[in-house]
Amino acid sequence: MISTIMNATPTMLDHQNTNKRLQDPIWAEVRAQFPILDQQVNGRQLVYLDNAATTQKPKRVIDAISTYYQEYNANIHRGLHSLAERATAAYEDTREAVRAYINAKEAAEVIFTRGTTEGINLVAQAWGRANLNPGDEVLISGMEHHSNIVPWQMICQERGAKLKVIAVTDLGELDMASFYDQITEWTKMVAVVHVSNALGTINPVAEIVQAAKKVGAYTLVDGAQSTAHLEIDVQALDVDFFAFSSHKLYGPTGIGVLYGKRTVLDAMPPYQGGGEMIKEVSFEGTTYNELPYKFEAGTPNIADTVALLEAINFVNELGKPAMHAYEQSLLTYGTEQLNTIDGLRIIGQAANKISVLSFAIDGIHPQDLGILLDTYGIAVRTGHHCTQPLMKRLGLPGTTRASLAIYNTTSEVDLLVTGLRKAVKMLR
Amino acid sequence: MFDDWEGKYEYIIDLGKQLAPLAEEHKLDGNKIKGCQSTVWLVSRYENGLIHFEADSDAIIVRGLVSMLIKVLSGHSPAEIADADLYFIDRIGMTKHLAQTRSNGLLSMVKQMKFYALAYQLKD
Numbered sequence: 001m002i003s004t005i006m007n008a009t010p011t012m013l014d015h016q017n018t019n020k021r022l023q024d025p026i027w028a029e030v031r032a033q034f035p036i037l038d039q040q041v042n043g044r045q046l047v048y049l050d051n052a053a054t055t056q057k058p059k060r061v062i063d064a065i066s067t068y069y070q071e072y073n074a075n076i077h078r079g080l081h082s083l084a085e086r087a088t089a090a091y092e093d094t095r096e097a098v099r100a101y102i103n104a105k106e107a108a109e110v111i112f113t114r115g116t117t118e119g120i121n122l123v124a125q126a127w128g129r130a131n132l133n134p135g136d137e138v139l140i141s142g143m144e145h146h147s148n149i150v151p152w153q154m155i156c157q158e159r160g161a162k163l164k165v166i167a168v169t170d171l172g173e174l175d176m177a178s179f180y181d182q183i184t185e186w187t188k189m190v191a192v193v194h195v196s197n198a199l200g201t202i203n204p205v206a207e208i209v210q211a212a213k214k215v216g217a218y219t220l221v222d223g224a225q226s227t228a229h230l231e232i233d234v235q236a237l238d239v240d241f242f243a244f245s246s247h248k249l250y251g252p253t254g255i256g257v258l259y260g261k262r263t264v265l266d267a268m269p270p271y272q273g274g275g276e277m278i279k280e281v282s283f284e285g286t287t288y289n290e291l292p293y294k295f296e297a298g299t300p301n302i303a304d305t306v307a308l309l310e311a312i313n314f315v316n317e318l319g320k321p322a323m324h325a326y327e328q329s330l331l332t333y334g335t336e337q338l339n340t341i342d343g344l345r346i347i348g349q350a351a352n353k354i355s356v357l358s359f360a361i362d363g364i365h366p367q368d369l370g371i372l373l374d375t376y377g378i379a380v381r382t383g384h385h386c387t388q389p390l391m392k393r394l395g396l397p398g399t400t401r402a403s404l405a406i407y408n409t410t411s412e413v414d415l416l417v418t419g420l421r422k423a424v425k426m427l428r
Numbered sequence: 429m430f431d432d433w434e435g436k437y438e439y440i441i442d443l444g445k446q447l448a449p450l451a452e453e454h455k456l457d458g459n460k461i462k463g464c465q466s467t468v469w470l471v472s473r474y475e476n477g478l479i480h481f482e483a484d485s486d487a488i489i490v491r492g493l494v495s496m497l498i499k500v501l502s503g504h505s506p507a508e509i510a511d512a513d514l515y516f517i518d519r520i521g522m523t524k525h526l527a528q529t530r531s532n533g534l535l536s537m538v539k540q541m542k543f544y545a546l547a548y549q550l551k552d
Contacts, residue, residue, distance in 0.1 A: 042433055365487035367465040368441075372489075375433040383465040397486065398465060426441055427488055 027326065030318065031407040033058040044377030047412045052197050052225060052356055052403035053381050054247045058314050061251060064307035075299055077276065091302055094309040095292070101312050102242065103233040104259055108291040111258045111265075112300055116224040117147040119243030119258035120191070122295065123220055124151035126271040127241075127264070128189075131218070134160035136188040139179075139217075141203070142168040142393055143196045146386045148222045152191060161188070168393050172199040172348035179208065187217040194226035198385040198399065199348025200331075200356025202230070209239050218264065224248055228405070229327060229354045231320050240264050251311030252304035258295070265291055272297040323406050327355040330404045334413045341420055347399045355404035358385075361420075364427050366400045372423040373400075378416055436520065437489065444492030450484035461536050466490050468537055472544045478503055479548060481541060493534050501541055506552070509545035514538060 031037060034056045039046050048056060068090070074083035076091050092107070099107045113119045132138070138152050142165050156163045164187075167178035174192075183190065190212040195202050209219045223232060223244035234242050241260050247253040260268075270277055270288055274297035279287040288294045315323065334357045338344055343362035361369065370382035383398040384391045391398055402416055454471045461468040466487035473480045481502040485491045500516065501509050517534070 365466060367487040368489050370465075372437060375437060397467075426438060 027407070027409065031409070033060070033314075034407050035059055035062070037407060041377040041379075042375050047376075047378040047415050049402040049404060049408065049412065049416060050379045050381050051405035051408075052200075052248070052385075052401065054253065055228065055250045055405050056407070057250055057252065057311070060310040060314065061307045064310045065252060065303050068303045068306045073303070076302055077293075087302055087306075090306045090309070091300070094305050094312075097309050097312045098257055101232070101316070102227075102257075102259055103235050105235060106262065109259055109262050109265065111260065111292045111295045112305055113243070113256045113258050114254055114301070115245040115247070115256035116222060116243045117151075117256075119241075119256055120148055120220065120222065121151045122258055122271045123191075123241050123243075123260075124155045126268045126295075127218070128152075128155035128159060128161075130267070130269055132156070132159040132161040132188055135186060136161040137164050137182075137184070137186045138162070138189045138191065139164045139166065139182055139187050139212075140190075141166040141174055141179075141192045143172070143174070143199065143201065143203075143387065143390045144191075144193050145197055145222065145224070146388070147224075148191055148193060148220075149389070152189075162186075165389075166192070168390065170394075171350055172196065172201050172394070173350045174201075174203050174208075176204070176207075180211065183211055183215055183217070185215055187212065187215055189218045189220065191220040191222070193222040193224075195223075195229065195354050196348065196387075196390075197225045197356075198387045198390055198401065199350065199358050200225075200353040200403070201348055201350040202226070202352040202354060205239070206237055209237055213238065225354065225356075228315065229320075229324060234259050246304065246308045246311060249308075249311055250314055251308040255301050255304040255308055262291060265295070270294050270297070274298045276300075318406065326406065327404060330408060330410065330413065331355040331357070333410050334402065334404065334416075337413055337417045338420075341417065341424065343424075344420075347394060347396065355408075356401060357404070358399040358401040360396055360399055361424060364424060366398045368427050369400045369420070369423055372426065373416070373419050376415070376419040376422070378419050380416075440492035440496075441488055442492070443495040444485075444488040444490075447484070447491050447495040447498075448482075450482055454482065455484070461540055468494060470494075470537060470540055472541075472548075474506075474548050474551075477505055477552075479506060479509060479545060481544075483537070490534070494537060497534075497537060497541065506545040506549040510542055510549060512542075 036056050037046060037048060072083050072086040074087040076088040095107045095110050098110045104110055132155060138156055138161055140148060140152055152163055164182050167175040169175050190208060192203060192205060192208055194205050205221050212219045218240045220241040221239050223242050227244040228249040243258050245256040277289050277294050277297040279289050335346060338357060338359060345360050347358040347360055366382035370380060373380055381401045385401060450469055455469050459469045459471050461470055466485055468483060468485045468490060470483045481498050483494045483498060485494055501512060
């Protein structure tokens with residue numbers, strides 16, 4: 001499934017089909033589920049195109065948080081009373097839904113975190129301390145988000161290991177020759193981003209994991225940008241760790257998931273100490289709880305975890321292949337329309353992309369575009385997108401990025417293009 | 429002053445376009461005030477008891493804002509600059525409209541200008 005989606009390119013959708021899909025009334029119904037979208041910003045209808053930063057939440061997710069606090073707020077796992085049992089069941093229901101969503105073998109391999117960043121830090125610290133030694137190498141890529149760079153820099157420095165970087169091509173794809181050049185018997189971990197947040201590039205993670213396994217390296221995939229758009233099957237991918245955030249998947253902020261293979265997680269020391277993660281505590285020593293609780297010290301973010309279930313249900317009901325096809329049609333349309341703007345260059349022209357439109361306009365600073373678009377009610381992201389090394393590689397101070405989600409429409413793309421034309425005229 | 433944000437920005441952009449560019453030799457790392465997204469270069473000159481500022485930015489709206497600050501503060505004594513109440517930033521609604529992340533650059537610039545004023549004051 002993963003490879004089918006990854007091989008799907010915008011050009012595979014013929015134009016007539018695209019238009020038909022865009023008019024499909026189902027997407028109006030989808031949009032109506034997001035109350036926040038129906039508002040005026042600076043006197044104009046909001047056009048929200050910053051979905052790679054965070055997606056908006058359907059009403060059922062918002063309601064789930066409220067219902068939890070109004071009806072069954074209780075601390076989980078230890079209480080014997082009914083509320084505690086209900087809260088525990090709801091919390092564990094989400095874990096099972098996540099397991100199915102990423103096709104993990106068992107629910108115990110799903111660890112709840114605060115988000116992708118915490119998941120990567122957990123692996124870098126707990127796995128890294130036990131497995132990295134002087135002379136070992138960690139291989140990341142030149143298009144990583146800072147959150148998949150800095151945790152590795154920190155642990156490499158601590159353990160005397162070396163951080164190596166896969167080069168990025170001018171089109172914004174991973175240079176696979178550079179990858180094969182740098183993967184050696186010294187490589188202990190390959191940690192790469194599934195989909196680039198700054199460019200939208202879908203990386204060939206299946207190929208990378210296979211090559212890493214051949215040299216005995218562990219693998220981590222940063223799924224922050226892929227989980228809402230592509231089918232994820234961690235067993236088929238055979239990856240050791242897969243991290244993602246709920247808030248980029250139509251779910252609440254402050255909750256995320258770290259998937260880890262049981263054998264790998266079992267062999268790892270805990271990350272944080274505290275309640276929940278222990279079996280027995282005495283001043284002489286402590287025995288740790290089993291998975292997944294070994295990695296979930298303290299009272300977790302129950303409300304948001306419970307609501308994440310609704311976000312997963314929302315996506316499952318629409319179906320990822322249908323969502324992907326719709327988003328790809330938006331990407332094709334958006335790319336065509338943006339290319340009609342004089343001096344605009346799409347940054348990131350990979351063959352396989354999700355619906356991210358990053359661009360630069362000759363002689364115009366992205367910050368100016370972002371500020372003016374905001375006055376038209378259009379929310380985009382400008383700047384380095386927490387990928388400073390990538391921006392340096394591409395020779396840009398930053399880009400303007402419109403990232404599209406399931407509730408966006410071609411009319412919104414049109415408003416973006418009109419807004420850009422107006423802004424460019426003012427700024428030149 | 430203006431009916432809408434567009435008019436306000438049009439004015440600021442015009443100021444930005446009119447501001448004389450800073451000579452390349454002044455665009456040094458030491459003169460940089462780093463914001464999250466754009467860069468401001470600020471240089472000061474102390475002559476006959478007055479401070480003169482010159483500045484530039486790679487983003488035009490920030491250049492416009494910088495130009496306003498220079499119009500207000502440049503050519504005054506260190507004491508005047510150190511005590512200046514920059515009510516106009518609030519008055520034109522800039523602090524509110526430029527969300528914190530964006531206005532940081534502007535606020536750091538005001539801070540830097542006042543810092544120069546204090547430094548020259550101490551030197552006297």
